[in-house]
């Protein structure tokens with residue numbers, strides 16, 4: 448989550464198109480090939496849609512466009528289809544580092560009028576999807592601001608979901624011509640980056656803090672734009688943690704190649720100077736330790752977080768690492784010596800501890816001051832442990848005759 | 849967040865009760881229920897729950913709250 452790099456701005460295409468009127472588009476049918484000619488295709492495929500414009504690609508979630516005093520506004524569907532799910536999967540997988548964003552500007556759902564509410568969203572496609580899928584049956588405007596394709600909370604922390612961006616986007620879209628009310632519903636988590644008073648001063652719109660989770664938006668509106676206290680508190684449920692694992696995992700396996708290479712080289716060093724067979728057999732054993740550590744620290748620790756004893760993540764990670772470490776030692780008890788056992792347990796415990804500590808960057812409850820305090824204590828210990836493990840592992844191979 | 853707690857006694861959240869006008873904004877925007885209003889004044893009721901997101905300080909109209917993430 449914290450690793451998402453912001454890209455360059457992509458403001459304003461939607462606003463430029465306000466000069467076009469949807470009624471003016473013509474339906475252009477491709478010329479049908481006459482029977483038996485060389486073009487061959489049996490089906491014609493779909494013709495260009497009435498909202499297509501050269502140079503633009505229409506998002507599948509746009510239903511049509513409505514006319515407003517500030518130009519045409521896309522009306523979006525509240526359903527999530529296969530294309531959305533595929534995009535979500537790709538964004539969540541962690542291997543796709545591309546920005547997944549939509550163009551900032553004014554959108555709408557249902558048939559909003561001048562008195563309909565205005566909700567503000569980040570232009571991260573997943574944030575936008577999370578909101579629109581909860582808006583079924585609601586007539587509302589959705590002001591998408593430019594957060595460089597980053598989710599609400601990260602963007603608010605990084606300063607792209609900001610007071611200035613909200614004010615600018617209100618002005619750019621001509622929102623005051625579209626609605627009579629002067630209220631913006633902002634996700635509560637954007638309060639980190641948005642000063643409500645300054646927004647009011649800057650564009651005349653009063654900020655109403657909406658619920659944290661989009662799924663509560665209906666209840667919030669029904670209650671007269673009031674959020675119950677439980678809607679105001681963040682959660683970090685099993686599901687919320689599990690969806691973050693692929694990214695943690697992919698970040699952990701990137702340096703893995705180098706670590707494994709080092710493992711195989713170190714494993715071969717011994718009284719014969721370098722033994723290929725040792726490099727392979729001992730290397731495999733240590734490699735399995737390293738790989739278990741990735742699972743312990745980047746998968747098990749995030750998933751089981753509240754149930755693992757300890758408060759510091761490095762402690763939690765050490766605990767999830769200790770278990771496979773001991774298992775691996777017991778499994779190879781007869782074939783390895785004490786020093787090697789110690790090295791294996793140390794490596795798994797420390798790597799897992801380190802990876803779990805990295806997960807603090809993705810949680811919604813760890814304070815930066817706390818993370819700093821934890822790292823100050825844990826990193827020297829982890830470094831010392833790894834050095835001891837290397838000495839034990841290599842040293843053991845000098846003792847065998 | 850009752851089931852997930854991070855390190856105790858590290859948060860840098862500070863409240864100047866004298867300056868506070870009891871508007872309730874901090875209680876509203878805090879995602880961890882750190883503040884509660886009593887007798888027209890805000891009070892920190894759970895400083896260990898604070899993750900230093902800065903939402904409260906950002907929106908306090910009289911700048912009665914300070915938080916400095918990462919200066920431990």
Ligand code: SF4
Pocket residue numbers: 861877878879880881882883897898899900901902903904905915
């Ligand atoms: S910094 Fe964030 S978590 Fe801490 S008290 Fe303020 S709003 Fe709450």
Ligand code: SF4
Pocket residue numbers: 863867868869870871872873874875889890907908909910911912913
């Ligand atoms: S936001 Fe500031 S003035 Fe308002 S209650 Fe909180 S501390 Fe007091």
